Amino acid sequence: MQKEITIVGAGLVGSLCALYMTKRGHKVSIFERRKDLRSETITAGKSINLALSERGWTAFKKVGIDTEVKNIAIPMYKRIMHDEKGNLSDQAYGNKGQAIYSVSRAALNVLMMEMAEKNGAKLYFDEKCVDANLEQAIATFKNTKTTTEQSISADLLIGADGSLSAVREQMVKKHQHEYEYNEIAHDYKELLIPAGKNGTHLLDKNALHIWPRGEFMLIALANLDGSFTCTLFAPKKGKNSFEGLNSQQEVKKYFKTIFPDFIALVPNLYEQWNTNPTSALGVVRTYPWHINDTALLIGDAAHATVPFYGQGMNAGFEDCRILDELLDEFGNNLKGCFKKYSKQRKPNADGLQDLSMQNFVVMRDGTADPKFLLQKKIEKKFANLYPEKWTPLYTMVSFTNTPYADAWKIGMKQEKMMQSIMSAPNIEEIWESDEIMQKMCSLV
Ligand SMILES: Cc1cc2nc3c(=O)[nH]c(=O)nc-3n(C[C@H](O)[C@H](O)[C@H](O)COP(=O)(O)OP(=O)(O)OC[C@H]3O[C@@H](n4cnc5c(N)ncnc54)[C@H](O)[C@@H]3O)c2cc1C
The missing domain is CATH 3.50.50.60 (FAD/NAD(P)-binding domain)
Structure with missing residues (x-):
């Protein structure tokens, strides 16, 4: 009717x-x-792209x-992590061809x-x-x-x-x-990396860029016009927070020491900093x-x-x-x-x-932690060998329609199991071994 x-x-x-x-x-x-x-x-102001x-x-x-x-929509196949020296490393989001999209x-x-x-x-x-x-x-x-x-x-x-x-x-x-x-202790501010000559992207457009820094982080997603919309998530107060970033010198110093390869791409950083709102x-x-x-x-x-x-x-x-x-x-x-x-x-x-x-903890902290990255590699290998036994949490959330409540429950169980796997003293050497894969089989 x-x-x-x-x-x-x-x-x-x-x-x-x-x-x-x-x-x-x-x-x-x-x-x-x-x-x-x-x-x-x-x-x-309010996330130009998503x-x-x-x-x-x-x-x-x-x-x-x-x-x-x-x-x-622009496909993003992986995360690219930028360290404090401007070195890059990456991590695929899923299997070949799987992507999330910037829109x-x-x-x-x-x-x-x-x-x-x-x-x-x-x-x-x-x-x-x-x-x-x-x-x-x-x-x-x-x-x-x-x-x-x-x-x-x-x-x-x-x-x-x-x-x-x-x-x-x-x-x-x-x-x-x-x-x-419930408001969280972090605020955010958006900044723009402009397009290069003739509308080219100054970073890889098919990746989500992350500058993970422990308690805080910066991310960037590509736009169709060659620019990137970037978001700084930082604490409201305390160390490395928005509180201490008021003058041009403070903002410049913060970005120069913490995000050096980013500041090189944004000539009018302070102007943007002043114009764009900081939001909760x-x-x-x-x-x-x-x-x-x-x-x-x-x-x-x-x-x-x-x-x-x-x-x-x-x-x-x-x-x-x-x-x-x-x-x-x-x-x-x-x-x-x-x-x-x-x-x-x-x-x-x-x-x-x-x-x-x-x-949030995974993005700002985990993506810069070799042990976390290794854990994800082990999970991926196991999931590819035994897809019926294991779907990585990120895959469940982003590449399936598994109800969020189920994904959260399964994810917590997986995390507990992986703690036991990761506790092997020489896990860095044996992570690809049959022994580890069999141990995973016995735990699921
Ligand atoms: C920084 C940031 C990044 C994000 N990134 C992502 C992402 O990457 N992926 C993702 O999936 N989600 C992301 N989100 C979340 C996403 O923005 C929201 O979930 C989404 O916008 C919700 O859509 P909505 O239509 O429910 O609400 P809104 O987008 O808030 O739309 C509500 C509409 O209602 C109107 N309105 C409000 N009050 C009234 C009123 N009294 N009378 C009439 N009209 C009214 C508003 O003007 C607005 O147009 C992000 C959010 C933020 C803050």
């Missing part, structure tokens, strides 16, 4: 959700607080836009908005959700230009309005849903994600996480795909459908949040 659906937020997840819902034959209206992205110059992986592709394939997205947030968002619109969705901009009656699927929007307010009534209200969700706020305030926000990172946990058959949360509104597994957006796209599957399963029983959606997705969101926090 055709429903009228209001979606709050035309970000990545709201736009994809709109496309899914129009394809199901529903009448969809999206209300977005900001102005139309298609008429706006994007400013630096890593897209299997869960994203699965959601795109189901709704038929994977080919269009491929055209704007522009704005280009992807525009593509999905256009596809949703083409399929009949109506988009309204400069409309900020300021209130909602979730039991009646009524949302109130204030136009940010004219300040006039209007209330929109529908059959279903979907909150795709990100980590500061106004729809979620109403669930918490009026319906006492559980809610928790945090984890949103809430439950349930719905009210009856009239309101629902999706994407960051339900489960914002820290970006260290490159999965926040992918998880939001997975929400869209799973919701679509559940709508098939439950037919007209929307109440049952949304209840199952909340119940099924919540542990997976929790699993992803745990995975994301853990991967």
